[in-house]
Amino acid sequence: MTEQTLVVVGAGHVAASAARALRRRGFAGPVVLVGDEPVGPYQRPHLSKERLSTGGDDGLWLLTPAWCEANDVTLRTDSPVERIAADTGSVLLADGTSLPADLVVLATGGRPRRLPGVEGERVHHIRTLADSDRLRERLRPGRRIGVLGGGFLGTEVAAAALTLGAEVVVFDRDPVLLARAMGADIGAAVTGLHRSRGVDLRLGRPISEIRPGADGVDVVTEAGTETVDDLVVCIGIEPNTDVALASGLVVGNGVEVDAHGRTSLPTVFAAGDVAAHDHPLYGRVRVEHVDVAQRQAAAIAATVAGRPTAFGDAHWFWTDQYEVNVQGLGMTGVRPSDVVVTRGSLADLEGTVFWLRDGQLVAGASIERGEDLSVARELMDLEIPVTAEQLADESVELEELLEQEEVPV
Ligand SMILES: Cc1cc2nc3c(=O)[nH]c(=O)nc-3n(C[C@H](O)[C@H](O)[C@H](O)COP(=O)(O)OP(=O)(O)OC[C@H]3O[C@@H](n4cnc5c(N)ncnc54)[C@H](O)[C@@H]3O)c2cc1C
Structure with missing residues (x-):
């Protein structure tokens, strides 16, 4: 029997975990990871934690070139994918070339949700290494940094900015930080933590307008206008479903997959932030956490290596605040x-x-x-x-x- 080629579209957490698990499970065919970033897979959580506060790269990289070479895994960076052509067994790249792909794992992750018109030099979003490095340049004493959104990302950015000596203001329409993700009690404790460290919390008031300008960004609530030097917009992500839609996959709130990670096409799987999976405990759900991405990738790897494995674990996640x-x-x-x-x-x-x-x-x-x-x-x-x-x-x-x-x- 000829060996099958497996292509992972998107070179992030799912890709790194899938590559490792495929080889551990004895998948013998070529494995190709195709990503659109200029670098290979890295720890995205570092971007709002260690990388943002230190600029270092300790523990950042998920796969080294040496590991890829030793395990016969090909990594293609700077290679945006346009479409999966499952009928011809190929993946079509934006540069007009194509790659053979008997099996595909779609792992294109997500992109930050943006507010219309809220853009420019002083507005930041964090999804990539480049985003994090660009923001870090702005976090220093004497600068007033606004953070829009008091969820996981916003609170981590606030902690890093404060640690680097900046003045920090967090805006959220909810009265308590992290409450939606962690519940009111943990939320209240985290709110107290940030307040005690000196973060200026503007909570419980909807934002009516944001005006980015040459000298700062005005954030308007019913309580008045606050001007910050830079505004970090942390209001969630949208799944990157362009490739899925172009490939004819069923997409709802993400690419719909069964408990084995199978999409509506039999040779295409999906996992991670882009995938809305069918979970035995929670029904159809799309989760944006590393552990889920890694476990889904491992389950898919086991399945394609001949041991069908469903993902049904309780979701686990973490955040570090200071x-x-x-x-x-x-x-x-x-x-x-x-x-x-x-x-x-x-x-x-x-x-x-x-x-x-x-x-x-x-x-x-x-x-x-x-x-x-x-x-x-x-x-x-x-x-x-x-x-x-x-x-x-x-x-x-x-x-x-x-x-x-x-x-x-
Ligand atoms: C700043 C930050 C901090 C986080 N902190 C935590 C945390 O503390 N704990 C936690 O559990 N989770 C955290 N997360 C969430 C976690 O990083 C994600 O759940 C995880 O990265 C999902 O992995 P993934 O492989 O699905 O997507 P990603 O890791 O985002 O990888 C997707 C890759 O696909 C690429 N891509 C997209 N479209 C294409 C295309 N057409 N062609 C080729 N490549 C494409 C993307 O550029 C990206 O490189 C954090 C996320 C961010 C941004």
Whole structure:
């Protein structure tokens, strides 16, 4: 049998994980990673953390040229893809050339959501290494930096900017930072953290207008006009679905895939930020987190290497704010009827929030307590019933709950 060629479109987190997993699983055919950036895959989370605050590249690169050579993986940078032609088994590039591709993993990620007319020298978005380096140039003492959006990215940028000595103002229509992603309690603790470090929080007021100018950017709310030197717009991403649409794939809020990562075309898979996957716990959902991208890539690699594997794990994610690590597991805070339990002290920035539904743990979020979520993952996987009292009681080791056995009646 001739070996199949697999092309990953987009050279980011999915591509790097897929390449490694394909070789580990014994996939013997050519593997080609095709990306439109000038560099190979790198840790995108670094862009708002280490890279932004230090400019260094420790731990930045996901694949080295030596690894690619040793594992016979071809990396093509600066090569935007236009379309997958599944009928002819090829991938068509914007430069008019094409590549043979028996199997394709579409992993084009996402692009920052932009506001119409809010652009120019003083307006920033962060998705690429170049974006992060450009912003870093502006973060220094004496500069007033505005951050629009108090989600993961906005709060990380605020922390990095403050650490570099800039004055920072965060604008969000929500009254609490990170609340939508992490729930109100963790959100309140993170809000307190930023306030205590000196970030100027302008929360709970919608922005009515933004006027970028030659000398600064005016941000207008009902409370008045604030002028900042630079504005970083962190209001989410849109999936990069252009290639999918041009290739005739079914696209909704992202490229629709089944639990194995299969798109509507049998030889094309999709994963990561671009993919709206069918999840056994959460239904159809598109998630923008590294761990999900990596696990989906690994599942697809196993499937194409002959061991069909579905992705059905609870989503796990993290953010670093200054020196404080915050993590989430599952769909945090989805239903008002969920029982919400706190363990430890969020006010002291060391605690965990659990969400319980019908006696089962369904989600968790922690500050400086990643180990709680490791146990929570096992409790969720094994569907071990737990009570709010057990979770809240610090004298009960969470590991002990794993050992609870059902008593036969
Ligand atoms: C600043 C920042 C910080 C983050 N921090 C965290 C964090 O702390 N924790 C966390 O869990 N997640 C974080 N994320 C999210 C995480 O980086 C993404 O979930 C992850 O990168 C998704 O991987 P991916 O492979 O789907 O997409 P990407 O890593 O974005 O890779 C997609 C690649 O495809 C390329 N591409 C697009 N279109 C084409 C085309 N037509 N042809 C060729 N190439 C194309 C893109 O340029 C890109 O290089 C962060 C994201 C950003 C931007």
